[in-house]
Amino acid sequence: MNNVILVGYMGCGKTTVGIRLSYRLKIPFLDTDKEIEKDHNCVISDVFATLGEETFRNWETESLVKLCKNNAVYVISTGGGMVLREENRRLLKKLGTVIYLRAKPETIAERLKGDTTRPLLQTENPVQRIQEMLQKRASIYEQAADVILDVDDKSFEEILDEIERKLA
Ligand code: S3P
Numbered sequence: 001m002n003n004v005i006l007v008g009y010m011g012c013g014k015t016t017v018g019i020r021l022s023y024r025l026k027i028p029f030l031d032t033d034k035e036i037e038k039d040h041n042c043v044i045s046d047v048f049a050t051l052g053e054e055t056f057r058n059w060e061t062e063s064l065v066k067l068c069k070n071n072a073v074y075v076i077s078t079g080g081g082m083v084l085r086e087e088n089r090r091l092l093k094k095l096g097t098v099i100y101l102r103a104k105p106e107t108i109a110e111r112l113k114g115d116t117t118r119p120l121l122q123t124e125n126p127v128q129r130i131q132e133m134l135q136k137r138a139s140i141y142e143q144a145a146d147v148i149l150d151v152d153d154k155s156f157e158e159i160l161d162e163i164e165r166k167l168a
Pocket of ligand 1: 009010011014
């Protein structure tokens with residue numbers, strides 16, 4: 001079996017789906033944001049504030065290069081901006097099956113209400129920011145994906161069943 005990689009916008013459920021999927025498939029779970037925090041002994045929001053987004057994006061690419069050298073198989077949850085670099089999209093495809101958890105802006109806005117951990121959403125009007133970012137990113141997520149899965153109004157069980165069917 002190949003790695004199974006979850007991509008999608010912040011709040012689409014990558015981490016929760018990823019952890020549950022790893023139980024079902026009996027392969028370990030790995031979150032690239034957490035790996036970056038571990039490797040660089042940092043908190044992502046601080047990196048954005050001090051070193052800047054570009055540094056974080058470089059670290060994201062490094063995390064994928066590192067995974068490509070690792071022979072183990074994982075369910076991998078990625079940060080919402082991982083797909084933005086063409087190089088990252090290429091590395092993701094090399095790593096395994098890329099699944100895009102596609103969610104509507106309203107679903108995301110509802111899930112991320114009051115969240116303070118996402119530096120890109122700390123604005124006056126996060127809902128507008130989500131809409132603008134999704135408009136720019138939607139086609140990039142689609143381009144990066146082998147499988148597109150709509151998650152709005154679905155339970156985690158339904159999402160996991162669908163993923164298992166697509167992987168079969
Ligand atoms: C980001 C998403 C975040 C994290 C960083 C940037 C993005 O990950 O990598 O704050 O650009 O969409 P999650 O999607 O896990 O929240």
